[in-house]
Amino acid sequence: MKKVLILANNDVGLYKFRKELIQELVQKYTVYISLPYGKHISDLEKIGCEFIDTPISRRGTNPITDLKLLWRYKKIIKSIKPDIVLTYTIKPNVYGGILCRINRVPYVSNITGLGTAVENGGVLQKITLGLYKFALKKSSCVFFQNKENKEFLTKETSISNYNIIPGSGVNLSYYSLLDYPQTSEIHFLFIARVMKEKGINEYLKAAEFIRDKYSYTKFHVLGFCEDEYEDKLKEMQARGIINYHGMQSDVREFHKFAHCTIHPTFYPEGMSNVLLESAACGRPVITTDRSGCKEIVEKEQTGYIVRERDSLDLIKKIEMFLSLDNKEREKMGLLGREKVEKEFNRNIVVNSYLDIIEKTLR
Template identity: 30%
Template sequence: MKAVLFANTDWYLYNFRRALALALQRQGYEVLLISPAGPYGDKLRALGLRWESAPMARRSLNPLREAALLWHLVRLLRREQPALVHGFTIKCAVYGSLAARLAGVPARVNAVAGMGYVFTSPQLKARLLRPVVRGLLRLALGGSGARLILQNADDVALFRQAGLVDPEHIRLIRGSGVNCAQFAAGMRARPPGDGRMRVLLASRLLWDKGLAEFVAALRQLRLQGRTVHALLAGTPDPGNPATVPEATIREWVAEGLVSWLGHVDDMAGLLGSVDVVVLPSHREGLPRTLVEAAACGLPLITTDVPGCREVVSDGVDGLLVPRGDSKALAQAIRRLQDDPELARRLGVAARLKARSQFDEHIVIQRTLEVYAELCEAPAAFTEPLL
């Protein structure tokens, strides 16, 4: 049986879905990965996976370019004749599902991690696009051969309320999965430093990840005489309208507020060098960076918003602060700095939760079960994941 996995970047496929693709291969699937061209395509091929580029521009609104992309996908799917197409993110869900319908692919699975820019941004362009995208989603996600995978309970309720898809066809799978055994290396003894608590924010550098609030909190801590070593890992995302300009990040570095690490491949190693992970995001599907940090046994500080509160229960396995509240964020950092025993206890609980709810074995098993609803496909692993 052949399955096509379609995402808006090759980086996403490599970092978030390669374990799924490799597991599918071991289950006997033929797997084809599709995304816009990028440096991770060759890395996917080096793993023995088949990857092809698609002429997709994430921010494009050009009708001719979008029609060309749809036609490219239709021709590709007609050539490949897969049993199933699995799309990730809203744009890939729409285009992949529409192309699958036109090409006669019997099964369509879509995983939407959050509502995306169109539904969360207050910008005029986003508000104008919403009714169009809603209509396309209803068309793309409908039908008995479709399933929609969402990552948190808030999004499940939102999609049901919006009537975008038959509620019976919605499945809740929390995240893309993390190899908790790999990140256990992050639980080693922290390397010696200068005595300052090391606080990490690792994400795509977007305003809606809460970067402005993080920087404001750091300024408040400085005024209070607090010494923390703040680390920022990630790069701007030019394909997203909410990207933070590189010049702004460099201004924060020059101000002495953060150390900017850029893109980090060895996240397990980085997490093993810090004391606290924060993510003051405005909304998430289910944030992988928090799950990776939890798998390392780190205390977490995040916002009380959809997606983030799936990972953190306030005072149990992390601390929750209100969205957009830099003062509360600064207070939470200060609280963990003043109470190392609380930080330790939260980290232990976070790791237990990561292993029991967010490990990639669990996520891939649940995904295979969704496939089996639509195709004559195995619903369980025949061999363990490596």
């Protein structure tokens, strides 16, 4: 059997968003996965993967640590001799791509977002773009998750072999259409890592204003909380403004009673899985006019789009949502479900990968 090597930076994303692809791959190929150890490694091994423990500093910029990763990838590729390599996220894309190009191993890269290093400009942007230019040039295919990422990176790096896929897509069976809640209280969800770039400040400001004006509203926060926000969430929960639920393994239980998902991010997204999953469950969404988010929303039909970092605009759109009756809100959710069925089915992503892998390995 031919060998497929997958380079990724964490087990949660690989299992949650690439599981269906891996299930297809193990039917025809020997599949190796290189990433740090995590709770889903055993699940991936049960599917049929062979695990290679590979530490990665996901956010760090220490050149010594990155050189160690480069050296680790070199040893892995030399040992396994893969027929094709699939890479996800920035460091696997860059360092895996460099090693694959040097060793003339076919590889497919997935741009899951440009990252803050590229977004913020400066010296780090120039270094990152230089690395991308070398790493992606000989890729069999570079998959982009939105048009703006594609336009920026192809212009800066002269990539010619690329395609656009609908993010990671969404598993429409797992995230099935849920009955819309008929309660008099209106529940909003924030589902993301609790950090500045995900728009938590704007969400909390909006929650405080709306709760004071509309007592029948409830605001929920789900996700890992960064240290700087722990005290803030505790204080706002004590005042009855929000309910913080921490990390949740199954957000569908919260979609069952929620009326709307609010995702006020200004983080460099590829395509927002939070929005895809919410829409698949039949929930209207409110999010920012940002690549990876706005593509999922039909304005004022499946949800609302707000200016990023603008809590006043967010408040305005929440009030517009509250002015609807429940039948209108439910219709929004149904139209959102229809949109993801047509445009964001995960099978589209899986088939795109299987097609390029088959063509490359002929």
